[in-house]
Structure formats: C-alpha cells, structure tokens
Amino acid sequence: MEGGGADAANRVCRPRSAAEARQEVEFALYPLRCAPDARYRTAHLAGVQDATLVASELVGHVLHHGAALSRDCFLVCSLYRDEITISVTDPCDEPLPAFPDAPDPGRTGLAGGGWWLVHQVADQVQVVQLAEGGRSITAAVPLSGP
Template structure:
C-alpha cells in the first residue's frame, strides 16, 4: 500500500448501509469515470468495481455483526459504528474501515466450503482475492481497522 501522497484524492464517511458505502466509494472514485480516453476507462473499470465490492463487503460485515450483537440496543446512539476512508492513488485505491466489532478475521481465509455454514466467510475470501494487500489492525480501545489496497489496472 502506498502512503498518502500529494495528489491522492480521498473521501471519509460513516455509512449506514453497504449500499451507502458503494455510493461513497463511487463518489470518491469519480475521477476514474472521467478518464480522457476509452483505454484508461477500461483499464481502471475492474479496479473501480472491485473497490465498490470491497467497501460493500467490509461495511456489510460490520453492520451485520452490530445488528446481531445483544449488547448494543440502539446501534446509532450507543455504538460509534464504522468509518470508511477511500483514497484514490495513481495505481490503486485504498479502502479503510474502522469499527468496534471484536470478531477476529482469519489472516488467510479459506474458500468457503459448500454445505456446512453456507456462504459464511465468502465476502472476506473475495476481498482477499481481489486485493493486492489486506491489513487488519486491532485498536487499543477495542475493535479494528481493516485497510485494503485494490489495484486499478490488471496484473
């Protein structure tokens, strides 16, 4: 992942749904849709779509676990929720989601097996497949920050 360099465009929000996370990433990555030629547009399209998928899965995961948590009665007032930061760099998009969810995610997720627990873990597996890098950091006050680097052009 590259650091925040000069010229990086970014956006910070507190999405209330996975759909809102996708819209926020689309807004942050709007310059990609204004590419001067069709080659540039095609080269970045896959990264654009992957970035929207990553944001949707990360925020959806946080909201799912907040809703199923018995100790959070009023999710909007009693929980800091999640924050999404999307940074557009010249060759990648970094998406960071910070939340209070205590669930530990596996560093190397396995492909979800059919049967058993259905599609549980599929989103985390997909994120790790489309990303160049995934970093999970525990926060000292509880919760975690997940930063995902999504390439803008093909391998």
C-alpha cells in the first residue's frame, strides 16, 4: 500500500449502503476515466469492478453486523498511480481471520465469503485495531494498464 503523496487523490464519506460505497469508488476512479493517456483509461476499466466489489463487501459487512453503528462507518478511497486503496473504519472489535478459508456451502453456507473475496481481489489487506475501539480495514486493489 502506497503512502500518501502528491499524486494521491482521496475521497472520504460515511456510506449508508453498499451501493453508496460502490458509487464513492467510482467517483474516486473518475480521474482515470478522463485521463489523456490510454494506459490510465484502461486501468480504470480493469480496476473499477474489483475496487467496487471490495468496497461493497467491506461496507456491507459493517452494515450487516451493526446496522445501528453504520453512522460510525467511514470509507476512504485513495487513488494512486497503480492502485486504489479502500479503507473502512468501523466501531466493531470482532476479530477477523488473517487468511480466510474459501466458503464451503456444504459446511458453513457462504458465511465469510465476502472476507475471502476481498483477500482474493486485493493485493494487500491490513486490519488495524484502533486505540479508541473499533478497527480500520485497508485493501489495496491494483490498477493495471494494457
């Protein structure tokens, strides 16, 4: 995950739904769609589906497990040259497995499928417990050109 720099563009919001989270990612990726360089326009097309999926799963988890706490959910999208990082901060202290297993419909249904999917799509996933309670989950989704 790249650090903040002069070439980073950030969007911060409090999504009330997974659909709002997807929309914020699309807004964050908009500069790529308008780029004069074809490589960056292609990166937008390659990355938008993965990035919106990751944002949707992370925010959806917060809303599913604590709908009343959704007002404390923050989404930050940071666009860099080769990746977009999606960070979701929520008040939940529930531990998450560092390396989730693929969902097994016969054993557990699809429980944990979204967390597994985030790990499949993102290059890096980082969970940080916050001193004031809650956690911040950051996923770096690669943007690749032609």
